[in-house]
Amino acid sequence: MKRSLLPIIAIMLLLLAACGGGTADRVCLNRAETLMDERPDSSLQILDSIDASRLGGADRALYALLLTQARDKNYIDLAGDTIINEAVDFYSSNGDERRSAMAYYYRGRAGYDAKDYREAMVDFTQSKVLADRTGDNFRAGMACRNIAYVYYYLLCSEDELEYAKKAYVYMKKSGRKDYELDVLNDLGRAYYNTGNLVEATKIADQLEKEARGEVRVQANSKYLKALCLLDESKYAEALPLWDSRMEYQYATTLDSLRRCQTLLGLGRIEEGERFLGEISDDGSPMRRMLYMKIARFKGNQSEAFSRLLSFDGAIQAQIDEARSQKVSSALADYFEVSAMLQQAELRESRMRNVMLWALLGLLLVLMGGAICLIRFLHRKRLQRSVATLEGIVELNGRLRQDLELSELRHRQTEKRLQQSEDKLQQREARLRQSEDERKRAEEEKNLLSENILRLKRFLGNLMHIRTEVADKIIVVMNEMEGAGSKGKKRSDSDLLKQTVAGVKSLVFNKSELKELETLMNLVFDNVMARFRDQVPLKEVYYGVFMLSLLDLQCGHIASLLGLKSVNVVYTRRRDMLKKIREGVEKGTVTEQEESMYSEWITKGIWSYFA
Helix, strand or coil, X not given: CHHHHHHHHHHHHHHHHHCCCCHHHHHHHHHHHHHXXXXXXXXXXXXXXXXXHHCCXXXXXXXXXXXXXXXXXXXXXXXXCCCHHHHHHHHHHHCCHHHHHHHXXXXXXXXXXXXXXXXXXXXXXXXHHHHHHHCCHHHHHHHHHHHHHHHHHCCCHHHHHHXXXXXXXXXXXXXXXXXHHHHHHHHHHHHHHCCCHHHHHHHHHHHXXXXXXXXXXXXXXXXXXXXXXXXXCCHXXXXXXXXHHHCXXXXXXXXXXXXHHHHHHCCCHHHHHXXXXXXXXXXXXXXXXXXXXXXXXXXXXXXXXXXXXXXXXHHHHHHHHHHCCCCCCCCHHHHHHHHXXXXXXXXXHHHHHHHHHHHXXXXXXXXXXXXXXXXXXXXXXXXXXXXXXXXXXXXXXXXXXXXXXXXXXXXXXXXXXXXXXXXXXXXXXXXXXXXXXXXXXXXXXXXXXXXXXXXXXXXXXXXXXXXXXXXXXXXXXXXXXXXXXXXXXCCHHHHHHXXXXXXXHXXXXXXXXXXXXXXXXXXXXXXXXXXXHHCCCCHHHHHHHHHHHCCCCHHHHHHHHCCCCHHHHHHHHHHHHHHHXXXXXXXXXXXXXXXXXXXXXXXCCXXXXX
16 A cells, blocks of 8 residues: 555655746646546645745636635635635636636635625626536536525525526536536435425435445435435334434434434434434524424423424524525525424424313313313413414514515516626627628728729730730831832731731630639629629620720720621620610519619729729
8 A cells, every 4th residue: 555655655746846936837737737626635735835926927817716626625614715816807807718617616615615695696606607608517517506505505495496407407418427416416405495305205216326336425315315204204214214324424413413303203202312412512493493392292391382482593593694695585485384384383282282181071070170270271371372373473474575575676686687688798799790790891892902903903914915916016017018118028918917917916815805704703793794694695795795894995895806897896785785675574684783784884884883
């Protein structure tokens, strides 16, 4: 065993030696974060070895987050922990929502340990919102789980059940099996607190089935099932479970009190009283309730009534503490259950009195007037007890009304906050959409400018080349005119051939027309492609249409396309206008498009597009 510890000790010493500052601190922080889930005690040792005064910025924030997380995982009370505020402030300001969700969660844990449930609730809720936004189902489940804990402390059973369900759904989505059974146990406890013993029992059976040898899960299963049996008054079945629960290291004072309650339910009064005396006094209301029952079973009505008042006072103190947190909740359920318990106690007392009166009736002949006096005194005492209990029930009714009103206001506030949050999210979405549209428009504008520049360069190059060719033709023609006068030997036929070749080189070839059409589509929103789809013509017509869009003169168009005369250009324009009109009649071209095409053919597209 000692040999197996040597490698671990050596690794720890190396890590502690490496944590000396600068990048070494970053290495230590990364190592502590890696060990956090499986070995939180080692993680805490590494963090304690770091000199926090050397850290700053992101390293300081990560150190604060990991230190609080390690303390929480090592079951160290976080009450008074303030370093986590540095992590919350840093990650909230730099937009790291994943770590920000963790920081809010552990600040909520610190508030919970300090019993500041109001602030803890705010931090857990914020952690859930951020976890939902980043898709972190595990963190959202842990936040919901702790919100359920707060509602459990505040006696809000319905709210506790709601968030326990959410926590279980999130945890199943996260795939964290190591936490799923614990959250399932929380859900079973929430069902029990709402009085749904059927569902609570089902979950206890499911826990027992899925425990797979895990002692802690088995203990939780037995505890939950024993609670349900106890509420169903199945004391004989519950007692072995409590005895088994006592054997686990997880047993608490509350488990011992529940076992004592089971013994009293079985009528083993002396054993229950002796066992209760062996349990350390925690001043809980349940202990007072058990002493009240023991006194009642022994027939000591005065002590039982005193214990009842003490029990009610302890319950009222617990309610007052919960209400002082200023977190609206479903406390009305608790008052209803409390009133039902008191009424059950009253019915049990009356049943006992009926049996007593039957016994006194048998002895009436012998005891005479003395029995009548005893009856009268006993009735007066019972009336006072009933009046006291009725006063308590009436007080609970008034408190129920006050709490229902408080709960209504709380829900209205939550609704308004949710509406404000929805509006804020919608506004953010509109801002992002506007920014995206602006960027797309800017990109389209840049692309259009680039394409227009390409088109102009293309046309400029073509016209420059054709200008050079025209100059050469003029030189050749001048040579033809002066050949005879100056007696040059060059023949007219050679000059004529050179002139014809120059004229032919002015005509656009197919590749040039294709490239020009591609640029026209890019600059003018696929104008050539749309015109081809709507107006079917021979290929020769599309060249006239394209050069007409560029506002070239008819003579230039005839030269560039190699037409015989300018009249051919006019003829093809008329044919195109006629075809466009036919398209209007067939429904392939709209009236607006007809007007647009006609204007482009005669005046060009530049002014219209601008």
